[in-house]
Amino acid sequence: MPEVITDTSPLQYLYQLAQLDLLPALYGQIRMPRAVAAELAQGRVQGISLPDLTALSWMTLCPVPSSSLIPDLPNLGAGEREALSLAVTIPDALVILDDALARSYAQRLNLSITGTLGVLLKGKQSGYVEALTPLLDKLNALNFRLSPATRAAVLKLANE
Numbered sequence: 001m002p003e004v005i006t007d008t009s010p011l012q013y014l015y016q017l018a019q020l021d022l023l024p025a026l027y028g029q030i031r032m033p034r035a036v037a038a039e040l041a042q043g044r045v046q047g048i049s050l051p052d053l054t055a056l057s058w059m060t061l062c063p064v065p066s067s068s069l070i071p072d073l074p075n076l077g078a079g080e081r082e083a084l085s086l087a088v089t090i091p092d093a094l095v096i097l098d099d100a101l102a103r104s105y106a107q108r109l110n111l112s113i114t115g116t117l118g119v120l121l122k123g124k125q126s127g128y129v130e131a132l133t134p135l136l137d138k139l140n141a142l143n144f145r146l147s148p149a150t151r152a153a154v155l156k157l158a159n160e
Contacts, residue, residue, distance in 0.1 A: 002094040002112065005031045005062075005087050008039040008079040009098040013116045015051045016142055017135050022123040024058035027094070031062045033082030062086055073105050087111050098144075116144070117154050124158045132158045 004027040011032075014020045023030050032053075043050045053059060064082045073081050080102040087093040088109055097103050098115045106113045114122070116139070123129035136151055 001028055002092045003031060003090045004028075004094045004096065005033070005083050005090070006036065006096040007083045007098070007102065008036045008043075008077075010096045010116045010119065011036070011040065012043070012048070012050055013098070013139060013142065013144055014119060016049050017120075017138055019120065019123065019129065019135065020051055020056075022119055022128055023096075025128055026119065026122055026126060029058055029060055031060050031086065031090075033062055033064050033079065033086050035064075035078035035082040037061055039077070039079045064089075070109075076102055076105070084109065084111065117146070117150070121154055121157055131160060133160050 004023075006023070011020070014022060037053055040050050040053060053061070064086045070081065070085045070088065073084065076084075076099070080097065080099055083095055083097065084102065084106055087095045087106070088111065092112070094112045094114060095106055096114055096119065097106060103113055103115070120129060120132055120135055124132050129135065132155060136146065136154065139146060
């Protein structure tokens with residue numbers, strides 16, 4: 001099983017969908033850069049519904065040495081930059097990212113990626129999720145950016 005590193009938004013959306021337990025069920029231990037933890041803490045202070053990291057025994061907080069930080073990734077948040085920087089230091093890592101620009105950089109770095117939709121789809125295929133349609137409807141209500149074409153493709157893959 002690959003080492004799995006997560007960014008902030010997949011944690012947020014999976015938590016808000018009550019599907020956060022998919023991460024340890026599908027991937028075991030998850031690594032989280034300190035910048036992601038900081039973004040989650042800041043969001044909780046602002047009143048956003050986000051997980052309490054102290055309750056997640058399957059989450060490992062990982063510092064990213066400054067020597068590992070990738071300096072030339074403009075327009076990314078600290079969490080995304082640290083997630084990508086951590087991933088390049090771990091062979092065969094899987095990075096969970098939703099941001100299109102971050103995913104583009106990950107592809108350029110030859111990193112394996114998935115996102116909230118990929119986790120939900122894998123959860124459905126593994127029998128942990130009964131139906132994706134209501135979850136995608138809820139994501140839409142949460143202002144998750146999902147094109148009609150991507151929604152249709154995910155539902156087709158899920159046989160829905």
